[in-house]
Amino acid sequence: MTLSHAEIKRLKSLSVKKYRDASGLFTVEGAKLVEEALRSRFTVEQVVRRDEIGEEAMARITALSSPSPVLAVVRQPADLVLDDARIPSRGLFLALDAIRDPGNLGTILRIADWFGIDAVYASPDTVDVFNPKVVQATMGAIFRVRFHYTDLVALSRAAVAQGGAVYGTFLDGKDLYQKALSDGTQAPSLIVIGNESRGISPAVAALVTERLFIPPYPVDEPGSESLNAAVATAVTVAEFRRRTR
Numbered sequence: 343m344t345l346s347h348a349e350i351k352r353l354k355s356l357s358v359k360k361y362r363d364a365s366g367l368f369t370v371e372g373a374k375l376v377e378e379a380l381r382s383r384f385t386v387e388q389v390v391r392r393d394e395i396g397e398e399a400m401a402r403i404t405a406l407s408s409p410s411p412v413l414a415v416v417r418q419p420a421d422l423v424l425d426d427a428r429i430p431s432r433g434l435f436l437a438l439d440a441i442r443d444p445g446n447l448g449t450i451l452r453i454a455d456w457f458g459i460d461a462v463y464a465s466p467d468t469v470d471v472f473n474p475k476v477v478q479a480t481m482g483a484i485f486r487v488r489f490h491y492t493d494l495v496a497l498s499r500a501a502v503a504q505g506g507a508v509y510g511t512f513l514d515g516k517d518l519y520q521k522a523l524s525d526g527t528q529a530p531s532l533i534v535i536g537n538e539s540r541g542i543s544p545a546v547a548a549l550v551t552e553r554l555f556i557p558p559y560p561v562d563e564p565g566s567e568s569l570n571a572a573v574a575t576a577v578t579v580a581e582f583r584r585r586t587r
Contacts, residue, residue, distance in 0.1 A: 345390070350402050367418065434459055437533065452481055494543075505529040506532065510542050521554060535574065
């Protein structure tokens with residue numbers, strides 16, 4: 343199998359967001375991720391193997407530091423962007439408010455997958471979920487977790503309108519381990535995760551109905567100023583799920 347110069351250029355271009363957006367495609371690399379893609383609801387358009395095209399050609403199309411054995415071109419889901427900010431009437435959901443670090447987003451999707459989060463919503467200024475670094479960091483969770491970009495203000499209002507709760511972590515919030523928490527079985531529960539440096543935006547914070555605080559240990563001797571966004575997500579979601587065991 344030989345790839346033309348044009349085909350190599352096309353595949354390489356998918357490492358850049360504007361070309362992913364224009365084509366509606368993205369790439370995944372590595373045997374495990376490609377296998378996950380093939381088993382998922384996503385449409386796999388093309389599979390390219392290193393032993394078929396050669397080391398040099400694979401090195402030209404990879405987005406990784408070294409060529410992987412296999413690369414797949416996958417179509418982005420049609421429901422990636424939600425214009426109407428709809429939310430189901432029940433479930434436990436995450437809302438990512440301007441998460442910018444690819445590693446954080448990828449790890450958060452792994453956390454959502456592990457803890458059975460019903461869907462993850464993100465503000466439009468959150469990092470592109472199909473960024474190669476995000477895809478790699480998900481370790482396959484990207485193919486199992488429902489993910490949508492939408493207006494988080496409208497989404498929060500929709501959750502409250504259905505009798506649900508909007509949770510967020512703040513330094514002046516109530517102790518996470520002492521606060522009553524809803525797991526979303528009766529109405530939607532939306533957990534907002536704020537930007538790595540600025541936290542939850544004022545517009546979304548104004549709609550948070552339950553302000554939570556993850557206490558340090560010892561409580562009266564805080565060390566670090568705050569937790570990493572992905573770590574805070576894991577701690578918070580784990581406590582929600584612990585209550586249902």
